[in-house]
Amino acid sequence: MTTDMTDQRSAPGADPGDRAAQMRSTVRFTVNGEMREIEIDNRTTLLDALREHLRLTGTKKGCDHGQCGACTVIVNGRRVNSCLTLAVMQDGHEIETIEGIGAPDALDPMQAAFVEHDGYQCGYCTPGQICSARAVLDEIAAGIPSHVTGDLSARIEITEDEIRERMSGNICRCGAYANMMTAILQVSRGAP
């Protein structure tokens, strides 16, 4: 937590130690159901907090500019690019990463479907793809429209076009898109 905001202004001649202290914050948030508290430089992105401070390295850094989607995590139930948000802005939030979605001996259905259909080659983008893919199905179920949605007043059908459009923020350099599509469609049908 930052200290009371009225105390944060740096006055001329202020103690350099105070100024250094203003550049850091203590933040508390829940990661995969567990309360965590870290003391960080304010510049720390959520992505770097997860990887470098909490050692949750399942979330990947690709471009670090919000263009590739490898860093996708779920914050308060929504997928976001963890590279484009500050850890200090997550105080009190609930964060879910790929480590919280499944484990090697207890795969989430989306993880199992990616394995079954080879929805990857090198695997670097995969945690972000899986976080996004699960969120995409939730967003369609919640009736959130996309660029390819036809009638804005009708129930949104799960189609390849809808999935392709909604997954466009996740890039796969290996080009495993076709197999990811098969995996996502399988999960959308509730098939094992």
Added chain:
Amino acid sequence: MREFSFERAGDAGQAATLAAGDTGAKFIAGGTNLLDLMKLEIETPSRLIDVTGTGLDRIEQTDAGGLRIGAMVRNTDLAADDRIRRDYGVLTRALVAGASGQLRNMATSGGNLLQRTRCPYFYDTNMACNKRSPGAGCAALDSGGFTRPLGVIGISDHCIATHPSDMAVAMRLLDAQVETLDAAGNSRSIPLEEFYLLPGDTPERETVLEPGEIITAVTLPAPIGGHQAYHKVRDRASYAFALVSVALVRQADGSGRVALGGVAPQPWRRAAADAELPNGAGAVMARLLDGARPTAQNAFKITLAERTLAAMLAEAEGN
């Protein structure tokens, strides 16, 4: 990234008070553009004021029969709102044409309006840019640079960058107003038409906002009905900025409104061009793009804008 102190504002008045008189202060909401620019040290705030907890995250009816959209309403929520989808379809269409699902989940209404250009020379700190470093020159214009994605109208000899927002184009079409608050507690309502500044010889100044003034909401007038559409032409089918985008409202009698994205430093609309809508796309664009100064690389945008509108009118007439 440069160091910065961090504070949270509990409401808009507190945010404006905290920012007052501090030229190093910046508000942060979704952060999707600001944080990116901070990493590149194009933006170098010494102080960030988090405004996501200011309670400005609701969409409410106005007395005039329109909607008041809080500045912190996320793009996803705005696009999905039942009233927006039903009565301001062009705004939903514009929102979902922009960015990615992850970014729309973070980006806010106020922040979207204030996002900076994606001109490659603004982003490349090794290149001259009058917007980033006033007086440094413009690598796009002065050095025969890559101008294909850049502006064709409203531009100046100092800057030919475009405004990248899709949302703002639809809001301009709908005659939206931007509500703001300053540290003295003064609020004002600025028509979006008057919100953005043309670059002239001060391309670093992009809006009429005063230092410390915070956007609290965007208001939409009562619904105007009609056939509403947004067509974005880009180099990829998804997740790319517009080469040209066209926002259209067409009424049954053939009248309506047209606004363009991707061609100017602000959403581009002219009343004289709206009046030509019954006479077809060529007549509209003759007025709307009158005075355009395209480069050899981006002159195609003139033709593309007209053909895009022609296709949209054909579709509207078929409905």
